[in-house]
Amino acid sequence: MKRGLELKLQAWVDGELTAAEAEEMRRLADADPDAARLAAELQSIKTAFAGDSQPVTMPETREFYWSKIERQIHREAAVRPTPGLWWAERLRRWLAPLTGAAALAAVLVVALYQFKPQQEAFNQVAGTMDAMQPRTFRDGPSGISFVVFHETAQPSMGDVAPVRIRNDGSSFMIDRE
Amino acid sequence: MPDPQENSSDIELVRLAQQGDMRAFEELVARHRDKVYARALGMMRNEDEALDISQDAWVKGWQRLRQFQGDSSFVTWMTRIVINLCLDQLRKLKRKRAESLEAMDAEPGGVERQMPVTMPNPTEGLEREELRARLNRALAQLSQKHRTVLIMHEFEQMEYREIARQMKCSVGTVMSRLFYARRHMASLLAGLKRENLE
Numbered sequence: 556m557k558r559g560l561e562l563k564l565q566a567w568v569d570g571e572l573t574a575a576e577a578e579e580m581r582r583l584a585d586a587d588p589d590a591a592r593l594a595a596e597l598q599s600i601k602t603a604f605a606g607d608s609q610p611v612t613m614p615e616t617r618e619f620y621w622s623k624i625e626r627q628i629h630r631e632a633a634v635r636p637t638p639g640l641w642w643a644e645r646l647r648r649w650l651a652p653l654t655g656a657a658a659l660a661a662v663l664v665v666a667l668y669q670f671k672p673q674q675e676a677f678n679q680v681a682g683t684m685d686a687m688q689p690r691t692f693r694d695g696p697s698g699i700s701f702v703v704f705h706e707t708a709q710p711s712m713g714d715v716a717p718v719r720i721r722n723d724g725s726s727f728m729i730d731r732e
Numbered sequence: 733m734p735d736p737q738e739n740s741s742d743i744e745l746v747r748l749a750q751q752g753d754m755r756a757f758e759e760l761v762a763r764h765r766d767k768v769y770a771r772a773l774g775m776m777r778n779e780d781e782a783l784d785i786s787q788d789a790w791v792k793g794w795q796r797l798r799q800f801q802g803d804s805s806f807v808t809w810m811t812r813i814v815i816n817l818c819l820d821q822l823r824k825l826k827r828k829r830a831e832s833l834e835a836m837d838a839e840p841g842g843v844e845r846q847m848p849v850t851m852p853n854p855t856e857g858l859e860r861e862e863l864r865a866r867l868n869r870a871l872a873q874l875s876q877k878h879r880t881v882l883i884m885h886e887f888e889q890m891e892y893r894e895i896a897r898q899m900k901c902s903v904g905t906v907m908s909r910l911f912y913a914r915r916h917m918a919s920l921l922a923g924l925k926r927e928n929l930e
Contacts, residue, residue: 562907571892600914603867604886611770617762624761624790
């Protein structure tokens with residue numbers, strides 16, 4: 556007998572066929588003694604299990620068995636979120652990777668910012684120094700130097716008023732003369 | 733004093749347990765623990781493992797109780813959970829150790845296919861206890877996959893499609909495994925019967 560037919564015969568024994576297919580298998584079993592024997596054998600195993608319905612008795616007492624289950628329920632409840640807070644669990648699941656990604660992005664932005672502005676600041680200072688025409692004054696007794704930047708882009712010597720530096724011991728004053 | 737929950741139906745107890753009543757759940761465990769354990773024992777063939785897995789099943793049952801809609805009976809729902817846990821455990825064990833040569837030989841089913849049909853019925857005329865003992869001995873000799881599919885079909889009355897879903901295989905594979913499992917069982921039971929007569 557072909558394998559497909561054997562499986563179909565079994566499906567008939569198990570009641571898994573449509574009415575038309577079941578009728579086909581019934582006719583086969585009527586006509587073919589091998590098919591009839593095979594069907595009978597499969598049915599006998601099915602019947603044997605059906606007769607073995609006596610329940611198995613657990614070797615532990617009700618109290619002992621339950622106490623272990625109860626402990627495990629409490630233990631797992633302590634580490635799991637309550638069923639009502641499923642959204643919190645979902646949020647927590649997403650929050651960790653999102654936080655990591657955000658932190659990484661922040662580090663990258665800062666690194667880029669740190670790199671780029673430094674170049675710009677250098678250029679800017681260079682430009683400013685050229686444009687502002689710094690002038691240095693030195694106070695002899697205190698030994699302190701002042702650098703004064705002129706605000707105009709292209710100052711002429713006539714625009715710069717002479718200044719006088721006063722040192723009263725606690726502060727310095729620059730007076731235009 | 734009798735516990736008032738002893739007289740409640742499963743549905744009433746499930747409803748109470750779904751609201752967080754652990755005493756109601758304990759009563760459900762007491763009622764159905766033997767059947768859940770029997771399923772685990774049938775699949776694992778080891779008392780300690782069956783005990784552990786059946787307890788895990790009850791813990792899972794409690795955690796998923798809100799998902800129980802009453803489409804099947806509570807005990808059927810619990811049995812599905814324990815079967816799933818057993819399948820997970822068996823997959824883990826399989827990864828750890830290769831199956832025995834006998835089990836691997838049994839999978840294609842070539843030997844069973846060639847076996848003559850056993851006549852007369854190899855379990856005919858047996859007392860219930862004797863039948864049970866023989867079935868157990870024969871089941872223990874089947875490969876894990878054949879035993880599992882047989883238990884799911886014969887004890888749980890699961891349809892081919894549902895077994896396939898739980899075992900993560902095709903319906904054709906289920907039919908094939910079931911067929912060879914039954915043929916192997918018939919052969920083993922016939923052998924046991926001959927031993928007994930001799």
